[in-house]
Amino acid sequence: MTGIETREAWLRARFGGRGHVMARLLSLAAAPTFAVMTLVAAMAPADMICGAMQGPFSLQGMVPMYALMSAFHLAPWLRLFR
Template structure:
C-alpha cells in the first residue's frame, strides 16, 4: 500500500472535505447573482430594483461578496 504524503485531503474527516467543497460554491453563486441582477430584464432578483441604474445597489454588493469569497478558489489554484 503506497504511503500518502502529509496533508493528503483523503486524511481529513468527511465533514471537513464537505465544508471545503461547499466553500467553493459561494463565489460563483454571487457572481451569477450579480450577472442576473445587472442584465436589464434578465430576471431581477430584487423586484424593488427594477428600473434602477444597473451599477447601483445589488450588483456592486454581489460583486464584492464574490470577491471576498474567492479565497477558496485562489487557494485551490495556487496549490496545483
C-alpha cells in the same frame, strides 16, 4: 457532560469523517453563486427587483453588493491555484 469540542471533532462526528470535504465544497460554491446573482441582478429589469434602483451600475443596489460578496469569497478558489 461533554467538554467543548474542536471544530474537527464536530465535523467528524456530524458528517462521519467527510466533514472537511463538505466544508471545502461549500466554500467553493459561494463565489460562483454570488457571481451568478450579480449577473441576474444586472440583467433583470429594475422594476422587477427593486423600484428604487438607480441603474445596474450605480453604487447602490444589489449588483455591487453581490460583486463584493463574490470577491470576498474568492479565497478558496485562489488556494486551489497556488
